[in-house]
Amino acid sequence: MLTAAPAATRQILQIQDLTVSFDGFKALNGLNFSLDEGELRVVIGPNGAGKTTFLDVLTGKVKPTKGRVLFKGKDLIKLKEYQISNLGIGRKFQTPRVYQNLSPRQNLELSFNPNKGVFSTLLGKRDLTDKIDALLETIGLTHKDRIPAGLLSHGEKQWLEIGMVIAQDPNLLLLDECVAGMTDKETEATGELIQSLAKDHTIVVIEHDMVFVRQIARKVTVLHQGALLCEGSFEEVKNDPRVIEVYLGSHKAKG
Numbered sequence: 361m362l363t364a365a366p367a368a369t370r371q372i373l374q375i376q377d378l379t380v381s382f383d384g385f386k387a388l389n390g391l392n393f394s395l396d397e398g399e400l401r402v403v404i405g406p407n408g409a410g411k412t413t414f415l416d417v418l419t420g421k422v423k424p425t426k427g428r429v430l431f432k433g434k435d436l437i438k439l440k441e442y443q444i445s446n447l448g449i450g451r452k453f454q455t456p457r458v459y460q461n462l463s464p465r466q467n468l469e470l471s472f473n474p475n476k477g478v479f480s481t482l483l484g485k486r487d488l489t490d491k492i493d494a495l496l497e498t499i500g501l502t503h504k505d506r507i508p509a510g511l512l513s514h515g516e517k518q519w520l521e522i523g524m525v526i527a528q529d530p531n532l533l534l535l536d537e538c539v540a541g542m543t544d545k546e547t548e549a550t551g552e553l554i555q556s557l558a559k560d561h562t563i564v565v566i567e568h569d570m571v572f573v574r575q576i577a578r579k580v581t582v583l584h585q586g587a588l589l590c591e592g593s594f595e596e597v598k599n600d601p602r603v604i605e606v607y608l609g610s611h612k613a614k615g
């Protein structure tokens with residue numbers, strides 16, 4: 361009997377020989393990286409490994425000295441930040457940037473972009489209120505949808521901001537150390553949220569917290585001194601002698 365061939369995975373991101381110099385110091389140094397559409401990738405590495413710089417290049421905030429960054433086949437290097445954002449790269453920064461005086465519902469309303477077929481796969485053609493209701497439920501804020509966002513806990517603000525990025529219907533979602541400062545319970549709930557979002561989004565997570573990394577990780581990329589050190593499952597990278605070596609003296613790969 362003939363069986364259907366598995367759908368070919370498409371690379372959404374291809375990065376070759378990426379180098380970023382700050383006054384001669386190479387924050388990224390010949391980095392090669394690729395990401396398949398639909399992947400959830402966690403990027404780890406000790407302090408100063410170049411993780412944030414890597415995201416800064418992907419969003420156009422920092423321009424490389426050398427190398428190629430192709431997003432869906434399009435070279436990002438010459439594009440401005442807003443052009444990259446319009447291509448569908450959405451970033452959640454480490455610190456929440458929600459409108460404190462507006463409610464979660466109002467914050468989400470502002471983030472929706474009705475021209476991009478928002479949530480077409482997730483929700484069909486429901487109206488904006490339904491979309492916001494569904495998103496509030498996804499991020500666990502249904503019961504706090506009308507209070508000022510300033511009254512939310514740190515973790516809840518982070519979830520709201522993740523929701524605000526999701527409302528823009530990104531093709532690639534970048535999450536930069538989003539569990540920093542969260543309680544253990546909030547961290548675990550964030551892991552569940554990311555795993556749920558990963559069902560229909562391509563996501564890159566930069567992270568330090570190894571317990572959290574173990575919770576969500578499928579494939580892990582380890583950066584060191586601006587270059588790729590190794591890639592694999594959480595268990596593979598955790599037991600890799602090179603990873604153990606670079607983490608000694610900084611963050612020990614626990615868990």
Ligand SMILES: Nc1ncnc2c1ncn2[C@@H]1O[C@H](COP(=O)(O)OP(=O)(O)OP(=O)(O)O)[C@@H](O)[C@H]1O
Binds near residue numbers: 385405408412413414
């Ligand atoms: N604008 C800048 N000017 C000069 N040096 C910079 C600049 N931005 C980053 N660096 C340096 O580049 C290196 C990589 O920084 P980056 O923030 O990307 O690392 P990181 O892996 O995100 O570190 P951390 O885990 O501490 O956040 C660091 O040594 C940092 O000091």
